[in-house]
Amino acid sequence: MRPWSRELWRLGLLACAGGLVGWLFSAFELGLAAGLGVFIFLHLRQLRALHRWLTRSPQAEPPAANGLWGELFDRLYRYQKGQRHTQERLRTTLKRIQESSEAMRDSVVMLDEHGDLEWWNGAAERMLGLRTSQDRGQHITNLVRDPRFVAYFTARDYREPLTLPSPIDERIILQAQITLYGNDERLLMARDITRLHRLEQMRRDFVANVSHELRTPLTVLTGYLETYADNADQLPPRLARGLSQMQGQTTRMQNLVNDLLLLSRLELEQSGDDHLPLDIGALLENVCRDADALSAGRQQVTVEIAEERTLLGSEQEVRSAVSNLAFNAVRYTPEGSHITLRWKRHEHGACVEVEDDGDGIDPEHVPRLTERFYRVDKGRSTTTGGTGLGLAIVKHVLLRHDARLEIDTRPGHGALFRCVFPATRLAAANEQGSRVRRA
Template sequence: MTNNKFFELLPQNFQGFKILLELLDNIREAILLIDKDYQILFFNKQFKKFFGINEKNFPKFLYEVIKHRRLYEIIEKVFSTDEEVREEVEVEHPEKRIFLVTGKPVNLDLGSGYKDTALFSFYNITRLKRLEQMKTDFVAAVSHEIKTPITAIKGFAETLLEGALEDKENARRFLQIIKKHSERLNSLVEDLLILSAIELGELKLNRSWISLGEVFDTVITTLEEKARKKGLYLKKELKDGERIEIYADRDKLIQILINLVDNGIKFTEKGGVTLKYEDKKACISVIDTGIGIPEEHIPRLGERFYRVDKARSRELGGTGLGLAIVKHFVKAHGWKMVIESRVGKGTSVHLFIGG
């Protein structure tokens, strides 16, 4: 720091000065003090970090470290208007960051000529901006998902009102389409409510010792009609007589398994879905003989609205939120989920529930 102009200009015998510098080095903002000729008078540690300054490239003038045009425009504005300027700036080097830059002229009496100086602070808002972007993207995705069923419901209701109601056969078909879309809308809102409760930190587990066999039975009872309609089997594999008890939130576990088995049924045309438990590995698996998932998609499953085939998922009444919810519930239990799949052969979702 001894190459710092600021040092030369201030009394060295002042202990408090050192403390002040120490404090400036420990704040989150980068601080920069320059004069009108862009000569650097002072910067703190954070500034060095943000702009990649080390002992080797220790700069005398600002243009040695900063090449960003927009920043110079801001600096010029500060010197020319004598007013505080506050702007968001995206910087590419040495790393992509977004800063809230505040600059203002300061009239420091530094004794030897450095009167026209300006102080700049750089607050890193990259993370904040990213969150903001995620929120905007999410709202856009939700609106898009909601729009599809609403358009269909509105369209078919209008067609019915415009006369299709008299045409008995078509009327029935249209009403069925309306029903299907309103059901999808309903699932969407339900899933969104669950996700928002999770994100508000309202996800509390109510754990107790429960019988896994009984949970499997509940899941099978809920979905056997759906499987039967597609001509698929739905079975459990638990060694006979083995009374396995696990420590879990019963309702959440049922929701997890219903989601997974439901996916299994939806994405399987031949064969079926098996619910299995392997005591040795402490692993619950949902195994199907369906279409499988191409490898490159697997890491992204569980992101909200991420689907291998959007049109197909919607057609099947899916919301694209099932796995996102499952992921949260699994994590809350401290379990691990692993998805294994082979295209054309089937998919297995494993839940490792051992501690």
């Protein structure tokens, strides 16, 4: 018989016994009430024992009882024992996680949904200057006050890491990355990249210095080659045959040095000083004429202007980016192709597009197109005359203008390179117009 059924039988027996005794004394109701009172008293005594056990010594053995209360005590005791084992296992796991986090060289900071500090490891104290006794509960931007970090934190776009100096030592360079988890909580991780930053700076300085030093000898060589070319009829035939090749390779080397210097300047200099409203329509017209000269009639170049707003930026840098895209289209599309330079509205602001109907590019190459010296077809570098730095220059120019590069291409369906500028980079809109110029 189940404990609950036994309790019902016990209640019935006590009620019957009380009623019988009361009936013998001509007080049936009083006897019935007495029987029910005894039943309630027994349960209240067990309830008192349960209360004392739970409030005074829940980890001790449960009180002795039988029936329903005995099973209840046993179940509660087993449940508490299981909970203690689970809590102990969780405490052990949490302790190991904290110990492993403390052993990490990277900073780990846990933030709540408001951005307040909850927990951090020892590396965060050394890199970010956090103090356990004073900073717990503080907002992270009250302690890491770099404007770039504040903007990064509030923008909630954590796809890319942020590089910034340590708030306690500017000689230490950190790379910070925030991850969202749980109920809008954040995990901030920062690693010391001072050594990598110095190596990258050394590389940039080396490239800039070597490129600068190469300009003088190349200028001398170009001058002598031009002199020899003017007097080619007086040179021995064997020397005259190699003169044009020497001039071509010298020109190619000069273009490479110029691109390296431009790329180094884009990486090292701060942007913004020369940013003025630009007439993109006029700029595209000028680039179109240069593309026509490079094409020599092999392709048809068109300019389409469907956006009248001006762009706030550096004319030299934007012209360099658009020129690289247009010249690549001329170099890498077959004869008879059509190339379009376009300035139009975009859902995020406005964009410059360079589109062609050439052979297109395999999508597997797209993620690496902006790498330095990366070529889809390494065998055609000498025939096209490119330096392999054009798209890297485009990438850095767009970064300095808060813009991004989108590439849409498939083999046999041409290529579309889109430079998307945010609305904050555009001047007040005039009436929208549209004009097309065919080269």
